[in-house]
Amino acid sequence: MKITVHRGMDQIGGNVIEISTDKTKILLDAGLELNPIEETEVIKTEDVVENGFDFDKLLRENDFSAIFISHYHADHVGLLSLAKNLPPVYMGKLAYDIFKATEEYKNNIVNFVPAGYFYDSKPIIVGDIRVTPVFADHSACDAYSFIVEAENKTVVYTGDFRGNGRKNFSSYLNKMPQNVDAVICEGTNAGKDGVNAKEAELENKMADVMENANQVFVLMSALNIDRVVTVYKAANKVKRIMLQDVYMSLVTNLCGNNIPNPCTFNNVYAFTSKGMDEEEYSKYFAGYGNKKMGEKQIADKKFVMCVRSSFKNYLQKLNSIKPLSGSVLIYSMWDGYKNQKTIKAFLDFAQSLGMKIVDIHTSGHADCNDLERFLEKINPQYIIPVHTVNTEWFVEKYGTEKVVRDKIFIV
Ligand SMILES: [Zn+2]
Ligand SMILES: [Zn+2]
Structure with a gap:
């Protein structure tokens, strides 16, 4: 061979x-x-x-x-x-x-x-x-x-x-x-060096950080399903709703009923960070019924929102409805990505809104x-x-x- x-x-x-x-x-x-x-x-x-x-x-x-x-x-x-x-x-x-x-x-x-x-x-x-x-x-x-x-x-x-x-x-x-x-x-x-933390160990760390924060954002990959579960479990512990954008919702819905998703989990909601025309909106939100949320509704809740570095404008919008200072951004990706331009700009931006950045990740x-x-x-x-x-x-x-x-x- x-x-x-x-x-x-x-x-x-x-x-x-x-x-x-x-x-x-x-x-x-x-x-x-x-x-x-x-x-x-x-x-x-x-x-x-x-x-x-x-x-x-x-x-x-x-x-x-x-x-x-x-x-x-x-x-x-x-x-x-x-x-x-x-x-x-x-x-x-x-x-x-x-x-x-x-x-x-x-x-x-x-x-x-x-x-x-x-x-x-x-x-x-x-x-x-x-x-x-x-x-x-x-x-x-x-x-x-x-x-x-x-x-x-x-x-x-x-x-x-x-x-x-x-x-x-x-x-x-x-x-x-x-x-x-x-x-x-x-x-x-x-x-x-070092031993990887267990995915389950991150859950407690995240819950501790979420407890007293204004709002909570998690910068992570939408395709990392284990991490979606970790974030959900932590959010659940501190009684916050979990917000997944339509892209993440697409993925989690495909994973079936056991993975936190807006269709079958009552404390998980869908939102979109980008402007959509009517056709696009109805395409992506068709199955969500009352499980979709606009910015104004979101701003009224205590939430954990999964984000990516392209969400700057959306966070700006949320901040103008209700200030995000005192919020936490959990950085939950490989540390090396912090040197990339878009990630660095996003982290700087989060800090400028008065957010505290906390690293919680495992390989x-x-x-x-x-x-x-x-x-x-x-x-x-x-x-x-x-x-x-x-x-x-x-x-x-x-x-x-x-x-x-x-x-x-x-x-
Ligand atoms: Zn891989
Ligand atoms: Zn690989």
Whole structure:
């Protein structure tokens, strides 16, 4: 079995990994290099080609039988929208529904319907390659790792995963094979000190901060479903309503009745931060009945509002109805995003309104302890680090014999 890391080695995201046998070629993930920071931002085609990677050319020059998408983050799925002739695509059903709804919200056309969907631990066979998706915990829901078997070899691809979410890490580990020939392992947090806080621990921290604040805003990704649950539980503890904009509501409604959403949770409401014409308004608010709120209604309530950095004007509007000083903005994303222009401007703006900024976040990626636990369990002969800028950590820990730095490797 041949493994080719077309992209994703020594960088975080942009994964494109090929697995091939004599008879069959498949791809694992087709990601953009851009960070999926601002979900409402339109991705430009030129950026991808400028980065020296021509996905369309790769598809033209190879006869791939399938593409397996681990999860809906743009750094794993984003290239698909740019391709002209896609081979059959496989991904999670909910992952696809969320991907489609959010792309269409951004007026992007989704150019494929999956040839099949994943079910936890149920193999999909393509030619002489067998791929078993294993449900993984990550800051995107409906995410998977893959067990790839062919030519009497077993290779695991982690996709993005962690051990500190609400899913049980031990049961994930129990589904994994042992003594595998190789693992293509994400290492976003490789070499970083400290242990990831549990998603559930954030809940108490958030509730404490929410208790005495005027109003509460949470700057976060609308696609991070675990975090939506955390924010909801905290808001519930301090008896505040939760406000989700139409974009987040689109996502949470798709996730089903158990995830806080404006349709089935009586203390969750929908709003829009952007002006909409009548047609758009009725399209997005059709199912919400009395669960939608305008600014004036909102200003009268004690609330927790999930926001993104594009909401500056909307916050300004709320502030003019009722001053927001004494409010709290919970920053619940990766710390590094603070250096980005739009995020920085948004935080400065929040402060100028008299808001206090409090950081409450935990990573969507395995910390070193969990990486070690995982690697101990599957006991791989070779480790191919991807989605990391710290391959050195793997080398120091597991040695040059075991850790592969070549983009093409045969097991
Ligand atoms: Zn990723
Ligand atoms: Zn991800």
